[in-house]
Amino acid sequence: MLEYIISKYNFWVYVILMMIGLYAMMGKRNLVKKLIGMNIFQTSIILFFVSIGVKKGGATVPILEGLGHGHEHHLINVAHYLNPLPHVLMLTAIVVSIATTGVALATLILIYRRYRSLEEDEIMLIRREETTLRETR
Amino acid sequence: MTDQLPALIIVIPLLGAFLTPLIGWHYKNLCHTWAVAVLIIPFYGATGILWQVVTTGPFSYRLGNWAPPWGIEYALDHLNALMLVIISAIGLLAAINAKQGVSNRLAGKEPQFYTLLLLQIVGLMGIVITGDLFNLFVFLEISSLSGYGLIAHGEDGAPLATFNYIMIGTVGACFYLLGVGYLYIATGSLNIADLAAMLPALYHSKVILVAFAFFTVGVAIKMGLFPLHIWMPDAYTTAPNPVSTLIAPLMTKVAAYILIRIMFTLFQPDFAITVIPVATILGWMSVIAILAGGLKALAQTDIKRMVTYIMVAEVGYIVMGVSVMNRMGLTGAILHILNDACMVFSLFLIIGAIAHRGHGRNIYHLNNLHKKMPLTMAAFTITALSMCGIPPACGFFSKWYLILGTIKAHQWIFAATLLTSSLINAVLFFRIIEQAYLLPISNSEHGLGQSHEEVITANEAPPSMLIPIIIMAATIILLGPLSGKIITAVIQHAVPVIF
Numbered sequence: 101m102l103e104y105i106i107s108k109y110n111f112w113v114y115v116i117l118m119m120i121g122l123y124a125m126m127g128k129r130n131l132v133k134k135l136i137g138m139n140i141f142q143t144s145i146i147l148f149f150v151s152i153g154v155k156k157g158g159a160t161v162p163i164l165e166g167l168g169h170g171h172e173h174h175l176i177n178v179a180h181y182l183n184p185l186p187h188v189l190m191l192t193a194i195v196v197s198i199a200t201t202g203v204a205l206a207t208l209i210l211i212y213r214r215y216r217s218l219e220e221d222e223i224m225l226i227r228r229e230e231t232t233l234r235e236t237r
Numbered sequence: 238m239t240d241q242l243p244a245l246i247i248v249i250p251l252l253g254a255f256l257t258p259l260i261g262w263h264y265k266n267l268c269h270t271w272a273v274a275v276l277i278i279p280f281y282g283a284t285g286i287l288w289q290v291v292t293t294g295p296f297s298y299r300l301g302n303w304a305p306p307w308g309i310e311y312a313l314d315h316l317n318a319l320m321l322v323i324i325s326a327i328g329l330l331a332a333i334n335a336k337q338g339v340s341n342r343l344a345g346k347e348p349q350f351y352t353l354l355l356l357q358i359v360g361l362m363g364i365v366i367t368g369d370l371f372n373l374f375v376f377l378e379i380s381s382l383s384g385y386g387l388i389a390h391g392e393d394g395a396p397l398a399t400f401n402y403i404m405i406g407t408v409g410a411c412f413y414l415l416g417v418g419y420l421y422i423a424t425g426s427l428n429i430a431d432l433a434a435m436l437p438a439l440y441h442s443k444v445i446l447v448a449f450a451f452f453t454v455g456v457a458i459k460m461g462l463f464p465l466h467i468w469m470p471d472a473y474t475t476a477p478n479p480v481s482t483l484i485a486p487l488m489t490k491v492a493a494y495i496l497i498r499i500m501f502t503l504f505q506p507d508f509a510i511t512v513i514p515v516a517t518i519l520g521w522m523s524v525i526a527i528l529a530g531g532l533k534a535l536a537q538t539d540i541k542r543m544v545t546y547i548m549v550a551e552v553g554y555i556v557m558g559v560s561v562m563n564r565m566g567l568t569g570a571i572l573h574i575l576n577d578a579c580m581v582f583s584l585f586l587i588i589g590a591i592a593h594r595g596h597g598r599n600i601y602h603l604n605n606l607h608k609k610m611p612l613t614m615a616a617f618t619i620t621a622l623s624m625c626g627i628p629p630a631c632g633f634f635s636k637w638y639l640i641l642g643t644i645k646a647h648q649w650i651f652a653a654t655l656l657t658s659s660l661i662n663a664v665l666f667f668r669i670i671e672q673a674y675l676l677p678i679s680n681s682e683h684g685l686g687q688s689h690e691e692v693i694t695a696n697e698a699p700p701s702m703l704i705p706i707i708i709m710a711a712t713i714i715l716l717g718p719l720s721g722k723i724i725t726a727v728i729q730h731a732v733p734v735i736f
Contacts, residue, residue: 138403141408149418152421189371199378207400
């Protein structure tokens with residue numbers, strides 16, 4: 101059992117990180133903490149992708165062993181190079197996650213200017229008071 | 238030139254989006270004209286692609302001429318091409334309509350608005366056209382991010398709704414990305430056609446099951462399927478009118494397209510029937526979605542919020558058509574994507590026009606609107622009849638196919654739900670029609686007996702808003718009689734052959 105866990109520890113770490121992120125997004129009342137939770141959630145998926153491209157035993161980046169003109173290029177043995185594609189995909193995913201964080205931070209600024217608070221409970225309280233005020237008027 | 242159309246309809250709005258801030262730097266008023274001019278090209282391209290697909294069959298476009306499993310491929314078939322036409326047409330009309338609404342509410346922010354609008358359309362078109370799973374994720378995030386930016390410009394409470402939308406939407410997109418990762422572990426490929434050939438051998442592998450589950454949940458969040466819809470009413474109600482007019486009809490429909498693509502192209506249809514009973518689960522979820530959406534809509538007095546809850550029910554229709562797993566049901570679902578995009582778009586256009594003339598969004602303040610805005614209310618009546626499913630309008634035909642599909646699958650409760658939902662829609666819309674047409678002036682809360690002449694003068698929205706409304710009303714009537722032609726020319730080729 102322990103061996104089973106250790107042999108796939110990268111997947112366990114990604115699942116645990118993902119759960120921490122989900123917990124922060126749902127359980128925390130502070131909007132910044134929710135945002136950090138979202139970031140942890142995205143990062144866990146990046147870890148997952150990057151770890152599936154890893155190969156043990158001295159594998160390296162793929163290099164074409166060119167023999168000059170007229171000869172065919174041929175790859176070195178498959179076991180000796182890493183798959184670069186998951187890493188390249190994750191470069192894009194990192195950019196997406198940065199953009200999402202940026203937009204979320206901008207909305208947080210708007211929320212703070214409006215309610216002077218980033219605690220969900222306080223914002224809900226202010227909103228409820230405002231609706232009752234509007235209805236009584 | 239025409240060979241490169243699939244790439245151009247993505248690239249031209251993208252370049253247009255980057256040039257918009259430069260143009261808006263000095264000439265803010267030019268942005269609207271620029272955006273409309275840029276969006277004509279994708280519309281032209283999409284109709285050209287649809288024509289090519291209908292006449293010569295599906296084709297694929299290789300970006301940079303790299304062969305599919307390694308390069309990115311734009312795979313174009315009947316379903317794709319139809320979606321492209323829907324998105325580009327609605328995008329063009331929404332951009333025309335946006336002029337007044339933007340100069341009212343978002344004065345001085347025209348460059349930002351039109352940049353995001355163009356990016357939104359790029360994202361949606363990209364989702365539909367691409368034949369590569371990771372590319373789809375990137376376009377999904379482009380459209381989502383520009384959507385967040387657009388919605389946050391709205392009225393009071395919009396930033397909070399946007400923040401919730403970002404949280405939930407990101408989880409949805411991340412689940413989708415995880416699904417892609419699991420498929421990549423199992424097969425080493427990201428190309429949809431390539432994967433579809435490789436997957437049947439692996440159907441009983443747990444990795445594939447988990448990937449399918451992640452895909453379904455992720456797409457259901459983006460689509461707003463009932464228990465996962467909570468972000469939708471707030472986000473679409475608080476968004477500025479031009480924004481909800483653009484995003485609301487398209488985003489949910491495109492997510493429904495992804496679901497159809499995953500269930501029927503990436504996986505074989507029998508995977509969702511025999512391997513895991515996802516069709517049954519989706520079917521019952523859609524029953525709950527239709528009923529809950531309709532009932533929540535009944536409880537609203539804000540007309541815009543009412544329409545967003547109707548959209549929750551409409552998403553249920555499409556998912557129900559997918560879940561019955563037969564030719565009739567899927568035909569109904571695809572036809573309903575087209576019809577519902579038109580109807581929801583028309584409703585939001587009308588809400589925007591009513592709000593532009595300062596009549597507010599409360600249902601009970603719309604008395605005698607047929608005299609103040611006769612053409613708008615006529616268009617509203619047509620859309621309402623279509624929503625309830627009255628024959629000459631297009632809503633009837635998709636519901637007809639959906640009900641035939643449920644009957645063929647012997648799902649009597651599904652059929653009963655569809656009929657009940659039509660009744661709920663009738664109550665919802667006739668409530669507004671009664672307010673607008675039938676209430677006498679003396680009953681009105683605003684009448685006050687001071688100036689009856691002023692009350693009955695027609696005061697329509699400006700042409701840039703009225704023309705899209707009239708075009709959509711005409712489209713809704715025309716799509717009804719034409720639906721037979723649309724099905725034989727396009728939709729029946731989009732349904733898998735096995736059915």
